[in-house]
Amino acid sequence: MGELRLSDYSSDIVILSLLLLIVSALAVPWVEVSISSFRDFFYLLVLPFVVIIPLHEGLHALTARLLGAKVRFGVTVIDRVIIAPYVAIETPLSVRR
Numbered sequence: 747m748g749e750l751r752l753s754d755y756s757s758d759i760v761i762l763s764l765l766l767l768i769v770s771a772l773a774v775p776w777v778e779v780s781i782s783s784f785r786d787f788f789y790l791l792v793l794p795f796v797v798i799i800p801l802h803e804g805l806h807a808l809t810a811r812l813l814g815a816k817v818r819f820g821v822t823v824i825d826r827v828i829i830a831p832y833v834a835i836e837t838p839l840s841v842r843r
Contacts, residue, residue, distance in 0.1 A: 756824040799831060806833045 752759075781787050807817045815837040822829040 752822070753824055756829075759824075759829070803831055803833050810835045 779790060781790060803819065807819070810817050810833070815835045818834045818836060819831065820834055821831050
């Protein structure tokens with residue numbers, strides 16, 4: 747079995763992400779967001795990503811650290827486009843029963 751390289755599937759991932767965005771937008775047509783100023787744009791679109799993504803990845807790292815793993819943070823970049831932040835767990839974690 748060969749090595750799985752994410753860069754081989756970058757266009758597929760981008761297409762699936764866009765399809766998910768379009769389908770989710772069609773699923774809730776009654777939601778209307780009115781952005782009339784830069785403050786609204788920042789508050790409704792930018793701030794949730796700035797807060798939620800580090801919090802989400804931080805909880806992954808905290809869980810791994812509590813289990814004794816060595817953790818590092820990074821960003822997935824495909825063709826010079828930043829795709830997503832990630833948490834790398836460098837220590838194999840044992841299964842507890």
